Amino acid sequence: MNAEASSPTPAVEVTHLRKVYGGGRTEVVAMRDASLSIAPGEIVGMFGPSGSGKSTLLTAMALINPPTSGQIRIAGTPVMDGPQALVDLRAFRRQHLGFVFQKANLIPFLTALENVQIAMEVNDVPPKEARRRALELLRYLGVEARAGNLPVALSGGEQQRVAVARALANEPSLILADEPTAALDRTLGRQVMELFAKIAHERHAGVLVVTHDHRTLDVFDRILDVEDGMIKVRAVPHPPTP
Amino acid sequence: MNLAVRDIRHNAGRFAFTSVGIGLLLMMVMGMGGIYRGLIHEATLLVDRVGADLWMVQGSTRGPFAEVSRIPATLEDRARAVPGVAEARCFVSHTIQRQHHGRPLRMVVQGLSWPEDRGDWVPLVAGRPLRQAHYEMIADQSLKLPLGSRLRLAKDEYEVVGLTHGMVGSSGDGLAFFTVSDAISIQFDQPGEAVRLERAARRARVEGVDLGRLQPLLLDRAEGLSSGIPALPAPQVSAVLITLRPGADAAEVRRTLGTWPDISVYSTQEMRELLLSGMVDKARRQLGLFRTLLIIISTIIIALIIYTLTLDKIRDIALLKLIGARNTVIGGLILQQALLMGAVGYGLAWWIGRHAFPHFPRLVLIDPADLASLALIVVVISTLASLLGIWKAMRVEPNTVLSA
Secondary structure (H helix, E strand, O other): OEEOOOOOOOOEEEEEEEEEEOOHHHOEEEEEEEEEEEOOOOEEEEEOOOOOOHHHHHHHHOOOOOOOEEEEEEOOEEEEEOOEEOOOHHHHHHHHEEEEOOOOOOOOOOOHHHHHHHHHHOOOOOHHHHHHHHHHHHHHOOOHHHOOOOHHHOOHHHHHHHHHHHHHOOOOOEEEEEOOOOOOOHHHHHHHHHHHHHHHHHHOOEEEEEOOOHHHHHHOOEEEEEEOOEEEEEEOOOOOOO | OOHHHHHHHHOHHHHHHHHHHHHHHHHHHHHHHHHHHHHHHHHHHHHHHOOOOEEEEEOOOOOOOOOOOOEEOOHHHHHHOOOOEEEEEEEEEEEEEEEEOOEEEEEEEEEEOOOOOOOOOOOEEEEOOOOOOOOEEEEEHHHOOOOOOEEEEOOEEEEEEEEEOOOEOOOOOEEEEEEHHHHHHHHOOOOHHHHHHHHHHHHHHHHOOHHHHHOHHHHHHHOOOHHHOOOOOOOEEOEEEEEEOOOOOHHHHHHHHHOOOOEEEEEHHHHHHHHHHHHHHHHHHHHHHHHHHHHHHHHHHHHHHHHHHHHHOHHHHHHHHHOOOOHHHHHHHHHHHHHHHHHHHHHHHHHHHHHHHHHOOOOOOOOHHHHHHHHHHHHHHHHHHHHHHHHHHHHOOOOHHHHO
């Protein structure tokens, strides 16, 4: 089953994606003929039980787990045709993708500011410019005051905000978030989800959030359920914001 | 942004401890080289300073620094008669060990050919050269004999009239300069009982032959001083040193002396090479092997610690890959850490060595060229050591971040 958005140039477009692990008697089909499109400015929630194929789909879209077959286009650029990479994946990741995880995964020996700055510097942004933009992002996310702190000195919510700032560093077309609120309490989790919605709507990035948290359903423009490697559209809480 | 420096700052304690360890190892590598340079310096010090152009030594031998060399002191006079020779001096050198104030005192007894050579060429840090034919000595400071002190050797007492610094023999024992006759007295000193027994034996030998029975005077002579018996050879010296006249043809002088079948002649350069190719060469190889082992150990230690540091941040490396960092950024992080560790270790080695080496019992001579070559070696081993960590980092998949 397909889950298509109506945007003419989707932030991401996955077509007939199939992923098979192993072979012969040990073959496991993790994803079956999945198609998905997320428009710029749209935030999509993806739900599903463990082992349903959510992570497989997410990692395939993150260009770190090539599909067995199917195509992936990001910001209109064909990037994967089956297991075949059509672009330099690492370069494409740094230019077009942003990632947020269950844990913030901040680099422990860099300050909050440097964690954001490094994402820009690896994308060849000059250090001074990267620093200025990183500060702007931290201000946007409300953690500017903690810019000089190491991750160990930040609260869980602050760490996750810095991680979001890092994901936004290179103004990506697509932000992939893997259970970003799992390690946060209800209030903080809600704040982070609302932050993603704000980013999608204000910065016009496509945002895909894999989550188990049903308390934040209202922030999503669309909700997808993944079961046995297949995507199902569950509901549309409100129309997608163009 | 320099990731290597930031990571090191974060792991400052571990980095510091490892660098100190590497520094101590490199100090030993540096020290081994310094000991070798010191050996050469000490071994050739005398040959270089004594100022001879040619060395006459016992025929078919390699001279006093390689083996026992005995030639008659009268060769000094024969050599002076050779055209082109400006000066000839007896050279006596032997090592003795005595008890002095309850401690062992080892010294190289060096004979100066009085009165031509009073030790004016010996670099003194205190006192004066010899001024009399007997009972004066110039001692190196390492012998710990103060100026004006008196030392009993053989049957005589010698006063320290001059002090040198760093004048030691190839074995590292301090040099002590005496007149040749004093040096010979010290070398051939025998206890009174041994002298009496020798004289009695001589008398017995003379009594056993017809001449002794016919010439009773010979019996009295046999019991007298050795120097009073013409048949006994004069005291022998280790070598005779020759200084050529300005403009003299050294090859011609050497050719002339070479026709004398009882001696061998060497130039100062040849004497130097003989010295170095013998004992010092073995020491050089021994120290060289130790240096190689220490360098290998240093490489392994740097490699292991860099590998451990890489393992510690494997998730961070995976994250860097996920956000698109190039391999050069990740490889550079590891390589820079290894190079920094090597550089800090090298700096510590230099600093510790600078303060520690002067207290070593033998001279440790750090040559700038050796320092430069060790710096290059440190760069090479640090680079090699980083390869293991880089190899591990290159194998990390970006999705390690998600699975962790």
